[in-house]
Amino acid sequence: MKKYDNGKFTTKEVGEVITVYGWVNKRRDMGGVIFVDLRDRSGLLQVVFNRQFLKDDFALAESLKNEYCIKVTGKLQKRSESEINPNLPTGEVELMVDNLSILSEAEALPFNIYEDKEINEQIALKYRYLDLRREKLKNIMMLRHKINRAFRSYLDNHGFIDFETPILCKSTPEGARDYLVPSRVNRGMFYALPQSPQLFKQVLMISGFEKYYQIAKCFRDEDLRADRQSEFTQVDIEMSFINQEDILVMAEDLIKHVWKEAAGFEIDYKFPRLTYEEAMNRFGSDKPDTRFGLELQDLTEELRNTSMNVFAGAIADGGIAKCIVVKNNQYSRNEIDRLTDFVKIYGAKGLAWLKYDNNEFTGVIAKNLEPEIQNTIKEKFNVENGDLVVIVCGKPKVVFAALGALRLKIGNDFNLIPENTYNFLFITDFPMFEYSESENRYVTTHHPFTMPESTQKLNDPANCLSVAYDLVLNGYELGGGSIRIHNQKMQSEVFKALGISEEEAKRKFGFFLEALKYGTPPHGGIAFGLDRIVMLLSNTDNIRDVITFPKTQSASDLMCEAPSEVEIKQLDELGIALIKGDKE
Numbered sequence: 001m002k003k004y005d006n007g008k009f010t011t012k013e014v015g016e017v018i019t020v021y022g023w024v025n026k027r028r029d030m031g032g033v034i035f036v037d038l039r040d041r042s043g044l045l046q047v048v049f050n051r052q053f054l055k056d057d058f059a060l061a062e063s064l065k066n067e068y069c070i071k072v073t074g075k076l077q078k079r080s081e082s083e084i085n086p087n088l089p090t091g092e093v094e095l096m097v098d099n100l101s102i103l104s105e106a107e108a109l110p111f112n113i114y115e116d117k118e119i120n121e122q123i124a125l126k127y128r129y130l131d132l133r134r135e136k137l138k139n140i141m142m143l144r145h146k147i148n149r150a151f152r153s154y155l156d157n158h159g160f161i162d163f164e165t166p167i168l169c170k171s172t173p174e175g176a177r178d179y180l181v182p183s184r185v186n187r188g189m190f191y192a193l194p195q196s197p198q199l200f201k202q203v204l205m206i207s208g209f210e211k212y213y214q215i216a217k218c219f220r221d222e223d224l225r226a227d228r229q230s231e232f233t234q235v236d237i238e239m240s241f242i243n244q245e246d247i248l249v250m251a252e253d254l255i256k257h258v259w260k261e262a263a264g265f266e267i268d269y270k271f272p273r274l275t276y277e278e279a280m281n282r283f284g285s286d287k288p289d290t291r292f293g294l295e296l297q298d299l300t301e302e303l304r305n306t307s308m309n310v311f312a313g314a315i316a317d318g319g320i321a322k323c324i325v326v327k328n329n330q331y332s333r334n335e336i337d338r339l340t341d342f343v344k345i346y347g348a349k350g351l352a353w354l355k356y357d358n359n360e361f362t363g364v365i366a367k368n369l370e371p372e373i374q375n376t377i378k379e380k381f382n383v384e385n386g387d388l389v390v391i392v393c394g395k396p397k398v399v400f401a402a403l404g405a406l407r408l409k410i411g412n413d414f415n416l417i418p419e420n421t422y423n424f425l426f427i428t429d430f431p432m433f434e435y436s437e438s439e440n441r442y443v444t445t446h447h448p449f450t451m452p453e454s455t456q457k458l459n460d461p462a463n464c465l466s467v468a469y470d471l472v473l474n475g476y477e478l479g480g481g482s483i484r485i486h487n488q489k490m491q492s493e494v495f496k497a498l499g500i501s502e503e504e505a506k507r508k509f510g511f512f513l514e515a516l517k518y519g520t521p522p523h524g525g526i527a528f529g530l531d532r533i534v535m536l537l538s539n540t541d542n543i544r545d546v547i548t549f550p551k552t553q554s555a556s557d558l559m560c561e562a563p564s565e566v567e568i569k570q571l572d573e574l575g576i577a578l579i580k581g582d583k584e
Contacts, residue, residue, distance in 0.1 A: 007043015009090045011078055019073040020045060020095065021103070023133070024064050025114070034061050038072065038095075041138060046085075046094040047072050057100050067106035067133075073099040121544075125558040128549055140538045140546050143262060147534055148215060150261035151235050154254050160211040160237070165200035167193060167217065172508050176220035179230075187575040193219035196527065198447060199512050201238040202484055205523040206515050210240040215530065229531065229543055230555050237481075238525035244467055244483055248273075248426055251471060251479065251526050255424065263537050267422065271471075275429040280396075284322070284404025286430070289475030290423045292416040294407045296322045296400075299391060302376050308368055310352075314393045321393040322403050325381045326410055329355065329388035336388070342409060343392060348402035352391040356383045408475065424473050429453070432466040433497070441499060448494055450482040451524075455490060458497040471528070478533060481526030488516040 004020050025039035034049040049061035064070070074097040085091030110127055111119050113134045124131040131137055152162070171178045171192035178192040194200075196218050204212045214236045224230060239247065252271050259265045272290075279288050282295045299321040303311040311321055331339070340351040354361045354369075354377070361374050383389060392402045411417045432452045433442040442461040444450065450466045457464035468482035485491045491513065495505045505513065534546040544550035551557055571578065 005042035006038055006040045006045040007089055009045055009076060009093050011092050013076050014078050014093060015075065017073065017075050018095065019071065020047070021071050022069070023106075024066050024068045024070065027064055027066065029062070034058075034064070036061075036064060038070070041142070043089055045090050046079075046088075047074070048094050048096050049100065050096065053096065053098055054100070060100055060102065061097075064102070065106065067109060068102055069104040069106070071101040071103055072097045122552075122558060125544070125550070125552060128559045132548070137545065140534065140540070141548065143538055144530075144534045144546060146262040147258060147530070147537065150258040151213075151215065151254070151528075151530075153261070154257045155213045155237070158211075158250075160213040161209055163201075163204060163209075163212050163214050165194070165197040165214060165216065169194050169200075170508075170511075172199070176222045179219045179221050182574045182576060184573050195220050196234065197236055198449065199509070201236060201525060202449065202523065203512065203515055205238055205240045205484075206518065206520050208521075210521075212236075212238045212525075224551065224553050224555060229547060229551055231551065232547075233530040235479075235528040235530055236525070237527065238523060240521040240523040242522070242524060244428070244469060244524065247481065247483075247524055247526055248469060252424075252426075255471065255478070255528075258533070259422070259537075265422070267424070272425045274425060274427055276427055276431065277429065279427050280400050284400040284402075284407060285475070286427055287470065287472045287475060287477045288404075288425075289408065289411070289417065290425060291418055291421050291474060292411050294324050294326070294410055294416065296324060296403050296407070297381055299323050299377070299393075302373055302380075303393065306370060306373060308365065310350075311393050319394045320396050320399055321391060322399050323377075323381070323389050323391040324403060324407055324410065325383060326388040326390065326414075327384070328386050330414060331388060336390075339390065339406065339409075343402040343406055346402040346405055347398040348392050348394060351402075351406075352393070354389040354391075356387045356389070357385055359385065422473060424471065424478075427470045427472055428468075429465050430468040430470075432458075432464040433461040435462075442497070444494075444498065446480070446482055448498060448500070449484050449491070450494075451485050452490075452494065455493060458493055461497060464497075467524075469526070471526070473536060476532055476536060477529070478536075479526050479528035481524060483522075483524035486516070486520040486522050488513060491516060 004018055006020050006022050020038060020040075022038040022040040022045075024036055025044055026037040028035040032051045036047050036049070037044045038047050049058060051058045054061060072095065074095045076093055077096050079092055079094050083094075109130060111123055111130070113130055116134070116136050119131070132141065156162070168181060168191040171180065171190060176195055178195065181191040181193065183189045183191060194216075197214060197216050201212050201214070216234055216236045217231065218234055219231055221230060222228070239250075256267045259267055274282075274288075276286055279286050281298070282288070283290070284296050300315055303321045304315050306312050315321060336353055343351045352365050354363045354366055354374070356378065361369075361378075366374070377383060377389060381389070390406065392399050392406075431445050432450065434445050435441075436443045445466065446468050450468050452458055453465040453467055466482060468480070470480040471478045485494065492502070492505070495502075500508075531543050531546055535541070535543050538546060540546065549557065549559065556562065
């Protein structure tokens with residue numbers, strides 16, 4: 001039997017006898033005639049129950065309630081001119097029912113699924129199967145399908161092979177915490193869930209497949225936030241016999257294809273490129289939102305010799321000074337004070353500011369800052385009446401974090417960020433290493449299999465760059481990758497620079513280091529965050545909206561009540577004993 005899409009009927013099918021299925025979306029009883037909007041994933045169709053034609057079945061129609069799942073058969077007819085609904089794709093037709101079957105009844109819903117209003121997230125996630133019936137979430141899931149399909153079609157048509165790699169693999173703790181899975185067969189031993197298929201895709205290049213892709217599940221045991229989940233999906237891509245330029249050209253072409261095929265949006269410009277250093281200096285972020293200005297300006301040299309020790313002392317101690325010039329300032333004095341509290345969240349000790357009104361600077365520091373420095377600031381940054389200059393001074397990492405975040409806040413506060421605009425750009429030349437305060441050592445910025453730009457600089461980790469790159473859109477990192485190390489000698493040099501001994505390297509990555517001995521081709525790749533792409537294309541700022549069954553902020557699945565306790569018998573089989581104590 002043919003299964004119709006309820007939301008796709010037109011006047012072309014008028015006169016046909018059809019059977020349709022779906023859920024009662026809305027019911028109107030006019031006394032002797034009952035109208036029902038019947039919903040399936042394609043949309044709505046008005047079906048009509050008339051006492052005159054239904055006879056015994058009319059009592060059944062009177063019992064219908066919202067979300068009853070039903071089957072109806074009847075003849076499709078044209079609506080009268082006065083009854084046409086121009087806001088509905090099927091608004092010119094209706095189904096006159098002559099047979100009704102109730103397939104399943106429904107209880108009263110715990111929340112309204114028919115309006116696009118904010119719902120208590122705890123309740124919505126508990127009843128996720130009802131939440132997914134909402135028009136907003138249904139459309140997001142359909143968009144996700146289109147995005148998946150667009151990625152696959154491009155990669156399939158460009159010679160990439162779709163692989164699956166193991167979910168149960170070896171723990172190689174570099175970066176986020178692993179999710180561990182105990183082995184029953186090998187007691188005391190553990191698998192890890194993959195944070196990415198990194199080593200497997202590189203092994204596939206060694207295996208000679210040259211072009212790999214996978215829409216892969218990845219897992220990271222880290223704190224959740226609006227744009228991050230512990231279980232997420234990435235479009236993973238690896239290629240042999242290529243360089244960075246080859247990958248960036250392919251990635252740009254691929255993303256343009258996805259935007260056009262999935263969203264109908266034509267991107268008609270070449271993606272700009274910024275080095276990591278330039279991005280940080282101009283925007284305070286390695287994933288800058290370039291839809292608006294408010295770029296960071298450097299004041300380090302101007303404030304190096306000021307008598308104000310709060311600036312000069314910090315700069316002498318290796319710090320920098322940066323500012324943002326806010327044109328046509330709208331902040332009150334109290335609001336500026338709250339900006340000081342805001343930057344402290346990011347480690348800044350404070351926020352200095354100067355307001356320019358009536359052709360002079362005012363503010364707390366104006367009376368102490370040398371007139372010649374004030375004049376330099378005015379001339380250098382074209383400060384005019386009504387403008388505000390906000391300054392942060394300190395360690396570069398803190399200055400960039402504080403002003404980068406403040407820039408976004410000001411942009412949002414003053415409505416400077418245009419909507420429905422896609423500003424893509426590539427960030428290149430990332431540092432090979434970054435200093436970890438918690439570990440008191442240098443760690444890799446990406447991962448230890450990233451190619452350094454120069455092996456001569458491995459002994460100077462603060463100034464060693466990598467052949468790594470990110471794709472950024474509107475302040476979000478969409479994807480990232482690198483050219484990989486393809487010979488064992490260089491890999492050993494990188495491990496040495498990280499303080500990883502030969503024994504530790506063999507213990508953690510032994511199988512991969514062995515594979516490098518057997519004719520490894522030059523290779524590299526990129527991985528795109530699928531969930532984040534869906535989030536941006538569906539205009540939501542909550543990544544839980546785009547994942548079918550997401551976790552809460554505390555990594556809990558409220559619908560199936562996971563994680564949960566397990567039976568002692570299961571723990572005994574695994575050789576695991578729980579430590580008694582309060583649950584956190």
